[in-house]
Amino acid sequence: xxxxxxxxxxxxxxxxxxxxxxxxxxxxxxxxxxxxxxxxxxxxxxxxxxxxxxxxxxxxxxxxxxxxxxxxxxxxxxxxxxxxxxxxxxxxxxxxxxxxxxxxxxxxxxxxxxxxxxxxxxxxxxxxxxxxxxxxxxxxxxxxxxxxxxxxxxxxxxxxxxxxxxxxxxxxxxxxxxxxxxxxxxxxxxxxxxxxxxxxxxxxxxxxxxxxxxxxxxxxxxxxxxxxxxxxxxxxxxxxxxxxxxxxxxxxxxxxxxxxxxxxxxxxxxxxxxxxxxxxxxxxxxxxxxxxxxxxxxxxxxxxxxxxxxxxxxxxxxxxxxxxxxxxxxxxxxxxxxxxxxxxxxxxxxxxxxxxxxxxxxxxxxxxxxxxxxxxxxxxxxxxxxxxxxxxxxxxxxxxxxxxxxxxxxxxxxxxxxxxxxxxxxxxxxxxxxxxxxxxxxxxxxxxxxxxxxxxxxxxxxxxxxxxxxxxxxxxxxxxxxxxxxxxxxxxxxxxxxxxxxxxxxxxxxxxxxxxxxxxxxxxxxxxxxxxxxxxxxxxx
Ligand SMILES: [Fe+2]
Numbered sequence: 001x002x003x004x005x006x007x008x009x010x011x012x013x014x015x016x017x018x019x020x021x022x023x024x025x026x027x028x029x030x031x032x033x034x035x036x037x038x039x040x041x042x043x044x045x046x047x048x049x050x051x052x053x054x055x056x057x058x059x060x061x062x063x064x065x066x067x068x069x070x071x072x073x074x075x076x077x078x079x080x081x082x083x084x085x086x087x088x089x090x091x092x093x094x095x096x097x098x099x100x101x102x103x104x105x106x107x108x109x110x111x112x113x114x115x116x117x118x119x120x121x122x123x124x125x126x127x128x129x130x131x132x133x134x135x136x137x138x139x140x141x142x143x144x145x146x147x148x149x150x151x152x153x154x155x156x157x158x159x160x161x162x163x164x165x166x167x168x169x170x171x172x173x174x175x176x177x178x179x180x181x182x183x184x185x186x187x188x189x190x191x192x193x194x195x196x197x198x199x200x201x202x203x204x205x206x207x208x209x210x211x212x213x214x215x216x217x218x219x220x221x222x223x224x225x226x227x228x229x230x231x232x233x234x235x236x237x238x239x240x241x242x243x244x245x246x247x248x249x250x251x252x253x254x255x256x257x258x259x260x261x262x263x264x265x266x267x268x269x270x271x272x273x274x275x276x277x278x279x280x281x282x283x284x285x286x287x288x289x290x291x292x293x294x295x296x297x298x299x300x301x302x303x304x305x306x307x308x309x310x311x312x313x314x315x316x317x318x319x320x321x322x323x324x325x326x327x328x329x330x331x332x333x334x335x336x337x338x339x340x341x342x343x344x345x346x347x348x349x350x351x352x353x354x355x356x357x358x359x360x361x362x363x364x365x366x367x368x369x370x371x372x373x374x375x376x377x378x379x380x381x382x383x384x385x386x387x388x389x390x391x392x393x394x395x396x397x398x399x400x401x402x403x404x405x406x407x408x409x410x411x412x413x414x415x416x417x418x419x420x421x422x423x424x425x426x427x428x429x430x431x432x433x434x435x436x437x438x439x440x441x442x443x444x445x446x447x448x449x450x451x452x453x454x455x456x457x458x459x460x461x462x463x464x465x466x467x468x469x470x471x472x473x474x475x476x477x478x479x480x481x482x483x484x485x486x487x488x489x490x491x492x493x494x495x496x497x498x499x500x501x502x503x504x505x506x507x508x509x510x511x512x513x514x515x516x517x518x519x520x521x522x523x524x525x526x527x528x529x530x531x532x533x534x535x536x537x538x539x540x541x
Contacts, residue, residue, distance in 0.1 A: 005205045008214045011223035021222030022215050022465050025175055027167040028188050028227065030059060030092045037061035037128035039087070039136040040168075040186045042101065045318075046159050046257035047141035050113045054140055057184075058106035060087035062126030062134065067107065071142075072119045072240055074247035079115055087126075097171025100184030100319065117144040117254035119157070119235055119243060121192055137192040139235050144254040147270060151538055152252040154271040157239045158305070159257040160282035160312060162191060163321050165233035172229065173282075179324045179334065179347075180315075188227030191234030198224075201231045201416035202374035202514060206381055210458040213377040215465060238278025241516035242304065245527070246275075251534060258287055259318045265290030273300045273537035279417065279513040280305035281367070282312045282323065285345060288362050296503030300537035301363070303507070304515035304530065306495070307417035308359040309367035311347050323347040325473070349477035358437045364498040365419035365511040366437070368474050370450050371493050374415030374514075377454040377464050385409030386446035386497055386510070389430055393445050395499065395508060395532050399525050403428075407446060407497075411523035412514060418450040418495025419511030430496075442500035446510075450493040508533045 013021060020026075030040060039062065044055040058065065065087045069080035090103040120140050128134040141157060163181055164173040167188040171178035190198065199217040207213070217231035231237060246253040253275075260267045262284050268274055274294065280303075295301055313322040324334035324347045337346050343354040350359040351368040359366045372378035385406030388396065401407060408414065422436040423444060430447050432438035452471035454464040461467055468487060475486035497510045510529075518526025534540075 006208050008205060008207075009199065009216050011216075011219050013219055013223055017222065018214070018219055021218045026222070026228060027170045027176055028186070029169060033134075036130055036132065037134050039065055039124045039126055039134050041122065041124050041136050041138045042184060042186045043138060043140050044184075046183065046259050047143050048111045049143045050111050050115055050145060053108050053110050055105045056107045056109075056122070057101065057103035058087050058124065059090040059092065059103055060124075060126060061089055061129055063087065065124045065126040068123045068125075070121050070123070071116070072121050072235075072244070074244055079112065079120070080109065092169070096182070096185055097169035097176070098178050098180050098182055100182040101169070102184070111142055115142050117142050119240060119255055136186065138187065139192045141255050141257050143256055143260065143267075144270070149254070149270050150272060151540075152254055152271060153246060153273050153275055153534065153538070154254050154256060154268065155239070155243055155246070155275045155277065156256050156258060156261060157235065158233070158276070158278055158280040159259065160321060161279050162187070162233045162235070164282050164312075164323065165229040166191065167227045167229050173323045173326055174229070177326050179322060181321050183319050183321070187234065188229060190221065190226035190230030190236060192236055194226075194230060194236040198226070198230065200237070200514070200517060202384075202412045202517070203380055204412065212463045213380065213454070213459070213465070215376055233279055238513070238516055241520040242275065242277040245519035245530070246534070249527070249531060258283070261287040261290045262314060263318065265293070268294040268299060269297070271299070272539060273302060273534060276301070276303040276305045278305055278516055279307055281307040281309045282321070283308070284312055284314055285357075288357070292362055295505035295507060298504035300505055301507045302533045302537055303363050303509040306419055306511050306513035307367050307370065308363050308365065308419050309349060311345065311350060311355060313345060313347060325349070325477070349474060352477045359419070360421060360437050361439065363419070364439060364442050364500050364507055364509045365421055365496055367417075367419050368478050368490060369420040369422055369436075369493045370418040370495060370511070371452045371470070371474075372415065372417055372466065373448065373450045373495060374412065376466060377456055377459050378451055378466060379449060383409065383414055383448040384412045385414050385448075386495070386512075387448050388446050390443065390445045393443070393499065394536060395445065395497070395529055397532055399528050401525070407529065408515075408518045408523055408526045411518040411521040411526060413518040413523070413526055414448050414495055414512055415514050417513045418493065419509070420447070420450060420494030420496050421498070423447065423494065439500045439502060442498050444496055444498050446497040448495050450495045451491060452493060453487070453491040506537070508537070
């Protein structure tokens with residue numbers, strides 16, 4: 001393995017700018033580029049069937065814009081091009097992140113009947129007010145045609161997580177906190193396209209002793225004018241890397257959004273193998289029902305994703321996503337279901353007792369037994385790959401892995417958020433504890449350490465970004481109160497690879513956001529395990 005550097009990368013920010021890059025609130029909004037000018041664009045939906053019409057809402061300082069549409073698969077294929085589209089500046093309400101931008105439709109086009117399912121990037125360009133080019137990027141998902149598709153994979157993009165983190169217009173489920181976020185707005189910069197040098201969250205360096213943590217991904221975002229949340233969510237950071245790998249490796253793969261899981265779950269039944277990747281944190285009750293029913297009926301689920309964390313609700317035909325989890329007040333003051341509704345639909349951790357549906361019942365692992373590794377002050381010198389305990393499992397065929405090896409350390413697949421279980425080691429092998437809630441027969445193939453809390457004997461709380469806030473909110477959701485004693489119960493977690501059968505079907509889950517980094521970085525062993533899982537679940541030899 002190449003020796004990792006001992007210095008943080010530097011993007012030319014002053015210490016004050018670095019501080020702001022991490023702790024400041026900043027986001028994309030209309031008018032932000034001043035005399036340069038801007039284009040912004042969104043579509044009426046996440047996804048469309050062939051033949052359906054896409055409505056594009058555009059605001060532009062230029063009177064005419066050009067549109068290019070590229071399918072972002074194994075190759076980048078241009079499918080549509082048009083210049084001279086009339087556009088105008090449209091006013092945006094202050095509450096656009098919550099209520100939507102409300103722009104009138106500027107342009108519409110039909111998805112071609114022959115456009116293969118996948119992620120299609122829309123690039124709008126024009127001349128800025130100062131004569132330099134202006135540009136905006138958007139993405140729509142083209143769905144497969146209906147009908148049984150033996151031998152094909154369905155990848156479900158983590159669109160609810162994209163939306164939860166989207167910074168555009170100043171509302172998300174995080175530091176721009178709003179319990180309601182709208183799909184009717186553009187994506188933050190870096191959600192659709194990123195340059196290859198954009199840092200991922202996990203560190204590609206080893207911090208020297210007693211270092212104050214730095215967050216290169218946030219410094220780079222601020223230094224280059226990208227969304228503060230590009231490293232956390234989006235097609236560009238996560239979903240596209242699996243899709244492109246799968247096509248290049250010769251698999252036939254279709255793409256859907258999480259809205260299909262919620263509103264048209266029957267889409268799953270056309271497939272033998274459904275895949276989830278990347279940072280996949282937010283799901284509705286109905287989305288889980290869809291996956292559980294699919295597996296019960298004999299479907300295979302391969303999840304190469306982390307942070308199966310929080311229940312959301314959808315409103316207004318999916319245009320509004322609801323989540324009160326990051327409310328700083330107590331639970332009852334936030335989500336209205338605690339006052340008057342069905343508390344099993346509360347927008348909190350799946351492991352909250354009132355929901356009664358721990359995440360592991362669907363995917364074998366819980367986010368509240370995760371969570372972070374490989375960055376900041378969160379196991380920054382951690383394992384990087386998955387420590388392997390059961391190398392004889394079918395998923396590791398042809399890898400040459402041994403007991404105690406690390407899978408994917410070179411490409412740093414372990415982090416930045418993980419899913420795990422409460423477990424114990426007997427005779428050198430991990431087992432879920434009887435209290436873990438793990439599905440019957442679940443086998444733990446790999447386990448590494450994760451943590452919810454950024455702390456250490458040389459670390460001052462004011463030098464941390466995550467600190468203990470996520471640990472305390474998880475403690476409150478799962479154990480009712482954010483006390484020290486409850487924090488102690490949740491703060492040490494793990495990231496696992498597990499496999500179990502359910503009904504007629506089966507689930508394989510590598511509980512890490514960064515599996516896609518192994519595919520992006522062409523880690524032969526990670527690619528081999530991915531192929532082993534896909535081949536088995538597609539019934540290939
Ligand atoms: Fe997350």
